Amino acid sequence: MAKNITALALASLLTLPLIGCVTTFKSQIANPESFTIDSETYQATGKSQRIKSIVLHYTVSDNERSIQLLTKGKVSSHYLIMDNDDDKIYSLVPENQRAWHAGDGSFAGRTILNDTSIGIEIVNIGIQPQYLSALKDDELDYHPYEHYALFDELQIKKVAQLVQDIAKRYDISPKNIIGHSDLAPSRKIDPGAKFPWQRLYKEYGIGAWYDEGDKRYFTKEVEFTTPTILEIKQAFRDYGYQINDSDEWDKASRDVIYAFQLHFRPQQPTGKMDIETYAILKALNKKYAGRDDFY
Template sequence: MKKGFLIILALLSGCQATTPSSPTVPQAINTTYVARSHQPRINAIVIHYTVADEQRAITLLTGKQVSSHYLIAQYPKDHQTSPEIYQLVPEEQAAWHAGLSAWRGTYNLNKTSIGIELVNRGYSLPSGQHHGHCESYPPQQIAVLDKLVREIAERYKIEPANIIGHSDIAPLRKVDPGPCFPWQQLAQQGVGAWPDQKRVNKLLAGRAPDTPVDNALLLPLLKQYGYVFSAHATPQEQRQVIRAFQMHFQPENSSGQGDQLTLARLQALLLQYPWHH
């Protein structure tokens, strides 16, 4: 009797060992509530210039210190019809192109932007001078950039006011892409922000465009548009912030001394591209 009981127990144990385990049912995720305090992971495009030539730029941008998602050559090579576009960092990864930066309430734009470098010798501003020299951007290079920025902006639904230069997000450190960059041309083609001329004329209200304007009038409006700087900025730092705005939206006067045209263009931009913060 005892032997038979052991045989039955062994058979039952074998059955238990071969019984398939029940599949794990994934827990449903509740998506009823959506937080209001959020933003897209990629919400800006930042334009730079390299200062270095193409080969030197490739070496620098593929090294350990700095990187960019894209690099656009200056001219087509012999076998090309357009300048080369190099993708150096996948768009879903952060590139080290922005450094210490801020724009419209976002800090550290490395994590939230696409960086595009243009081969260009850059903008030189002699010490103590208000006007410098910059190298123009060839039409072929701008045509390639236009198409690339348009595609990226559409892919991530990037607002015009968030297509910006390095000098916009780091006005105390950077001047690229400089006053020779054709922001107005690109905006007229549907890429980026630019103040409407009729609105600017109306805001000028007949005042002479080159009449100086006090910094105290411009600085709060610059903050309202999205520039980030300390409330305790020195006069020199204030000039640098104003100059950053002018290099983007008033390249005919990038002295850092605001005038009535600076004010009117800034006011027009605030009306056209309000920042809800």
């Protein structure tokens, strides 16, 4: 009998800690609404800003129609800069949301740029009306500088302030402040030849631009060498442009040349590869090598 009592007592003692543990655990999670998110104790180092680029556009329209298109249609942008004589920059889509401004394209190894970019639309008609049919009439491949419409001075100042602020907040690489034509050269030509990329770089520190000394050096170098088409196309890819690997200057390849010239040699955008264009490309690659964050 004593042996049975001892065994029963021991069994009872062994069950007590288990009952206690279950009771304590239940009391800690009894109310799911009490859970909290701890964002202070641990932090990952493998991260970066989601916004990687700023894409500049023109609207090919006036103020009223631009508002309608960008607020009621299937396209949108984060910001709209109209040509009114006022101090307003219009925010149409919050920066933490996705605007539908970029469409199909690629730059600096990134596709679906709507996901990782801020879009800025500037009211401007683009090609002046008298030149809209010029490509057919004159059998031109691409619009020259004089066909494009000027931007208002106030618009440029607004662009400068806005882009400076966004680039600083998101630590955006100068190379990744681009035009719509840079990411979609076979579809788009905006913001066009008269968008003042060089002025924005020199006066406001916005975007990328080549050093004149490097351009002169590479101009002389190219005169004594004969780069192949594939080597030139690789240089375009090194900078960020998406271009095919065919061994010819087909229409798609010339579209890339034209987009590059609109940005970096806007007064002579021909769509044809020449020594000056290649020297500018080489100078840019020298200056901005390794400046992109692909993660």
